[in-house]
Amino acid sequence: MAKAAGFTLGELARTLRATLEGDPAAVVTGVAPLESAGPGQISFLVDVRFAEAARASGAGAFLAGPDVSGLPGPVLRVHAPQQALIELLTLFHPPSDAVPGIAPSAVVASDAKVAPTATIGALAVIESGAVIGPYARIGPLAFVGAGAEVGEASVVHARVALCAGVTLGKRVVVHAGAVIGADGFGYAFDGEAHRKIPQVGSVLVEDDVEIGANTTIDRATLGQTIIRRGTKIDNLVQIGHNVEIGEHSIIVAQVGIAGSCRIGRGVVLAGQVGVADHLTIGDGKRIFLLEGELPEVVRRLRAAERRLAALEARLGAGEVPNG
Amino acid sequence: MAKAAGFTLGELARTLRATLEGDPAAVVTGVAPLESAGPGQISFLVDVRFAEAARASGAGAFLAGPDVSGLPGPVLRVHAPQQALIELLTLFHPPSDAVPGIAPSAVVASDAKVAPTATIGALAVIESGAVIGPYARIGPLAFVGAGAEVGEASVVHARVALCAGVTLGKRVVVHAGAVIGADGFGYAFDGEAHRKIPQVGSVLVEDDVEIGANTTIDRATLGQTIIRRGTKIDNLVQIGHNVEIGEHSIIVAQVGIAGSCRIGRGVVLAGQVGVADHLTIGDGKRIFLLEGELPEVVRRLRAAERRLAALEARLGAGEVPNG
Amino acid sequence: MAKAAGFTLGELARTLRATLEGDPAAVVTGVAPLESAGPGQISFLVDVRFAEAARASGAGAFLAGPDVSGLPGPVLRVHAPQQALIELLTLFHPPSDAVPGIAPSAVVASDAKVAPTATIGALAVIESGAVIGPYARIGPLAFVGAGAEVGEASVVHARVALCAGVTLGKRVVVHAGAVIGADGFGYAFDGEAHRKIPQVGSVLVEDDVEIGANTTIDRATLGQTIIRRGTKIDNLVQIGHNVEIGEHSIIVAQVGIAGSCRIGRGVVLAGQVGVADHLTIGDGKRIFLLEGELPEVVRRLRAAERRLAALEARLGAGEVPNG
Numbered sequence: 001m002a003k004a005a006g007f008t009l010g011e012l013a014r015t016l017r018a019t020l021e022g023d024p025a026a027v028v029t030g031v032a033p034l035e036s037a038g039p040g041q042i043s044f045l046v047d048v049r050f051a052e053a054a055r056a057s058g059a060g061a062f063l064a065g066p067d068v069s070g071l072p073g074p075v076l077r078v079h080a081p082q083q084a085l086i087e088l089l090t091l092f093h094p095p096s097d098a099v100p101g102i103a104p105s106a107v108v109a110s111d112a113k114v115a116p117t118a119t120i121g122a123l124a125v126i127e128s129g130a131v132i133g134p135y136a137r138i139g140p141l142a143f144v145g146a147g148a149e150v151g152e153a154s155v156v157h158a159r160v161a162l163c164a165g166v167t168l169g170k171r172v173v174v175h176a177g178a179v180i181g182a183d184g185f186g187y188a189f190d191g192e193a194h195r196k197i198p199q200v201g202s203v204l205v206e207d208d209v210e211i212g213a214n215t216t217i218d219r220a221t222l223g224q225t226i227i228r229r230g231t232k233i234d235n236l237v238q239i240g241h242n243v244e245i246g247e248h249s250i251i252v253a254q255v256g257i258a259g260s261c262r263i264g265r266g267v268v269l270a271g272q273v274g275v276a277d278h279l280t281i282g283d284g285k286r287i288f289l290l291e292g293e294l295p296e297v298v299r300r301l302r303a304a305e306r307r308l309a310a311l312e313a314r315l316g317a318g319e320v321p322n323g
Numbered sequence: 324m325a326k327a328a329g330f331t332l333g334e335l336a337r338t339l340r341a342t343l344e345g346d347p348a349a350v351v352t353g354v355a356p357l358e359s360a361g362p363g364q365i366s367f368l369v370d371v372r373f374a375e376a377a378r379a380s381g382a383g384a385f386l387a388g389p390d391v392s393g394l395p396g397p398v399l400r401v402h403a404p405q406q407a408l409i410e411l412l413t414l415f416h417p418p419s420d421a422v423p424g425i426a427p428s429a430v431v432a433s434d435a436k437v438a439p440t441a442t443i444g445a446l447a448v449i450e451s452g453a454v455i456g457p458y459a460r461i462g463p464l465a466f467v468g469a470g471a472e473v474g475e476a477s478v479v480h481a482r483v484a485l486c487a488g489v490t491l492g493k494r495v496v497v498h499a500g501a502v503i504g505a506d507g508f509g510y511a512f513d514g515e516a517h518r519k520i521p522q523v524g525s526v527l528v529e530d531d532v533e534i535g536a537n538t539t540i541d542r543a544t545l546g547q548t549i550i551r552r553g554t555k556i557d558n559l560v561q562i563g564h565n566v567e568i569g570e571h572s573i574i575v576a577q578v579g580i581a582g583s584c585r586i587g588r589g590v591v592l593a594g595q596v597g598v599a600d601h602l603t604i605g606d607g608k609r610i611f612l613l614e615g616e617l618p619e620v621v622r623r624l625r626a627a628e629r630r631l632a633a634l635e636a637r638l639g640a641g642e643v644p645n646g
Numbered sequence: 647m648a649k650a651a652g653f654t655l656g657e658l659a660r661t662l663r664a665t666l667e668g669d670p671a672a673v674v675t676g677v678a679p680l681e682s683a684g685p686g687q688i689s690f691l692v693d694v695r696f697a698e699a700a701r702a703s704g705a706g707a708f709l710a711g712p713d714v715s716g717l718p719g720p721v722l723r724v725h726a727p728q729q730a731l732i733e734l735l736t737l738f739h740p741p742s743d744a745v746p747g748i749a750p751s752a753v754v755a756s757d758a759k760v761a762p763t764a765t766i767g768a769l770a771v772i773e774s775g776a777v778i779g780p781y782a783r784i785g786p787l788a789f790v791g792a793g794a795e796v797g798e799a800s801v802v803h804a805r806v807a808l809c810a811g812v813t814l815g816k817r818v819v820v821h822a823g824a825v826i827g828a829d830g831f832g833y834a835f836d837g838e839a840h841r842k843i844p845q846v847g848s849v850l851v852e853d854d855v856e857i858g859a860n861t862t863i864d865r866a867t868l869g870q871t872i873i874r875r876g877t878k879i880d881n882l883v884q885i886g887h888n889v890e891i892g893e894h895s896i897i898v899a900q901v902g903i904a905g906s907c908r909i910g911r912g913v914v915l916a917g918q919v920g921v922a923d924h925l926t927i928g929d930g931k932r933i934f935l936l937e938g939e940l941p942e943v944v945r946r947l948r949a950a951e952r953r954l955a956a957l958e959a960r961l962g963a964g965e966v967p968n969g
């Protein structure tokens with residue numbers, strides 16, 4: 001069904017299981033945001049906050065949920081517009097196929113096991129005993145340390161470092177520059193110097209986890225640092241040794257999670273949140289930076305000071321004892 | 324004019340268009356900070372806060388603005404000492420020339436276009452369809468993805484990753500470890516799991532932008548993440564998908580800018596500032612961390628508590644209703 | 647004494663100089679945390695906070711300090727359990743030996759000096775004039791710039807970038823992805839654009855320093871950014887140009903230290919702390935994020951507001967002047 005020239009709205013309606021309000025023979029050749037979409041493109045409204053922008057859009061067609069009216073063009077009406085958007089984007093931008101095989105410039109240890117359907121990019125390094133599963137892709141200049149394992153259909157982008165012994169499940173995605181399995185930060189001061197506590201554990205990343213660019217996940221001192229199934233981690237996040245993060249959690253950019261924390265299932269940690277060591281955060285919690293509350297605190301404090309001054313003025317300038 | 328043995332103050336005065344107070348035949352062989360400069364070196368005073376340190380300096384000569392007196396040596400007097408310092412440092416430390424050409428160990432796709440005057444470092448990877456402009460330099464172990472473009476005279480340092488389709492303008496500098504164009508952080512929860520929203524947009528970095536070490540700039544979901552002309556970005560900064568940053572802004576280290584923010588022209592975001600998604604920051608704004616205000620808030624709160632206690636004491640120990 | 651099959655408690659007691667309470671012939675084959683240790687493993691109690699977990703542990707033996715009783719198994723009693731734990735972990739997990747020599751795929755400049763006992767990993771790049779000391783290890787895909795020096799027995803992990811002219815002392819460890827010696831962030835606005843101040847200084851890292859994954863340490867504008875002996879730096883830390891950090895300090899993950907700061911000896915900067923430019927932090931200081939105090943501030947503010955309302959109610963609804 002895919003055509004270089006685009007799709008008819010009728011084709012899109014069938015594929016997305018959408019109700020079409022408009023001409024099924026009309027053709028759209030791409031997807032674009034509300035602000036920039038032109039008459040040959042389809043746009044989308046997945047959040048009613050943007051209904052006004054949608055009504056002002058020059059798009060040739062719209063993907064929208066059931067509760068929006070007044071759109072200036074044909075509408076593909078669906079119950080779950082965000083899910084349908086994923087399908088729509090995938091139709092117009094199908095993932096590129098990788099060519100299986102090992103790039104001639106890659107350096108692969110003779111006892112590493114690389115599945116015949118896996119792809120190893122240019123100048124990647126795969127050390128002794130590493131295992132690269134079926135359909136996995138290792139990007140250019142990536143490093144897979146001794147004994148590390150990359151599960152089926154996982155994607156390790158360019159310039160990632162998977163240190164020795166790290167294990168990735170299936171369909172894991174690791175973005176460029178991430179470092180999985182560097183030593184945890186553990187020292188014992190002996191009166192003269194900080195002596196390093198050997199960090200001899202590892203990291204387990206379960207299926208369907210995604211890890212952002214330049215994020216760091218430390219190996220455990222003993223045992224494993226664990227990222228459970230389906231959790232998504234953004235860029236520049238720091239995850240300390242022996243942390244365990246539950247399933248389907250969302251860890252936004254620049255979050256820092258100190259050693260031995262337990263983060264539950266379905267937790268959201270907003271950008272730049274810090275979690276001190278050994279803390280537990282229960283399932284489904286949403287944690288935001290408190291810093292955003294500071295302006296409101298200052299406003300209330302200023303109001304209290306004014307009320308205090310007014311009371312003091314009414315009561316006269318009597319000596320006030322220093323509390 | 325450049326001499327291995329240094330420069331006379333007369334030569335420097337002419338080059339910097341400075342008024343010399345002192346002997347034009349005196350020679351200096353290097354530039355050094357006020358604290359460590361010796362009699363054979365020239366130091367500089369670009370901020371009157373350091374006038375005291377300048378008067379105590381052992382430097383053999385000084386570069387200074389019009390409003391500082393009492394310096395213990397010859398002075399090259401200029402109106403804009405910071406700009407003159409740039410010239411002075413460049414005289415003593417001229418940028419090294421790159422030898423054009425492709426290192427034999429680099430892996431360059433047969434259909435990539437590399438200008439004859441460009442330099443490709445050892446073990447760099449340039450993928451299919453990438454374009455490297457005249458006089459551009461790609462550092463060792465850097466990665467330039469499929470279809471990415473690097474404009475004239477841009478410098479991509481060692482171990483940078485420019486993902487597929489990213490565009491850099493002219494004279495852009497990207498420091499080691501930065502990742503430009505990794506996927507934006509976008510998921511839709513379908514009731515069971517977070518499903519990835521394909522990130523099919525790109526990143527546009529305009530002329531004269533500088534990007535710090537290990538900084539990450541995500542590609543747009545659709546369209547482009549844009550960094551406008553002349554903006555300078557420090558290390559370990561996170562810039563989310565679909566962000567646009569205006570011209571000549573300054574983004575200091577560890578700042579995080581969430582998805583779809585609009586940052587104006589000439590904005591300064593101080594170190595570690597976070598900007599939540601979809602926010603707009605107007606031209607010329609300077610944003611600092613509020614956290615620094617907290618000690619002052621605590622001091623004022625303590626004072627208010629004392630004044631309250633004093634009033635309560637004067638009014639007697641009457642029962643106070645719980646508000 | 648090391649045996650693949652493990653160690654007897656008697657052997658361990660002798661090596662750790664511990665007093666054994668239990669059967670010296672009992673054998674343990676590994677070290678494990680209190681929660682997961684089984685009867686064939688030895689666990690450890692280095693913090694009395696975990697005494698309860700220790701008493702519930704299924705470990706076959708314990709390493710513990712003098713002040714804990716009631717452990718359910720043989721005990722190796724020592725005065726400094728953290729130091730003994732380091733020895734215990736090293737016994738069971740001896741560091742792997744590196745094979746000296748230069749990997750055939752590494753690119754080493756002809757005038758670089760590599761000690762015969764050093765190890766250069768696959769696809770590492772060592773530029774002109776660099777010096778790699780005895781027993782030093784340079785990991786795969788690491789970059790050592792022109793004139794950089796790596797001291798005896800230092801370990802530069804995979805994908806580190808040591809920029810030109812950087813100097814590492816002896817026994818320094820740099821984890822994957824760290825960038826040492828990128829340009830400091832210095833510009834002078836000339837009325838139209840930010841002009842770059844050449845960053846012509848360097849970085850000096852003294853003996854026994856450890857630097858975390860994806861951390862960035864900028865070169866000085868002039869002179870040196872200096873990390874003194876024995877200091878330990880965690881992941882994703884930013885250290886600006888011309889900073890000096892004293893001996894034996896601890897810099898936790900995601901800390902940012904702006905340019906020209908002076909951090910003393912034995913300082914602890916907790917995770918995500920920011921230090922503004924040109925500040926000095928004295929020896930032995932411990933700095934934590936103030937953000938954690940905010941909930942307490944809000945609680946106290948709410949209490950003050952209640953007390954104010956109570957006073958106002960007692961004094962009647964008189965007009966309150968606006969302060």
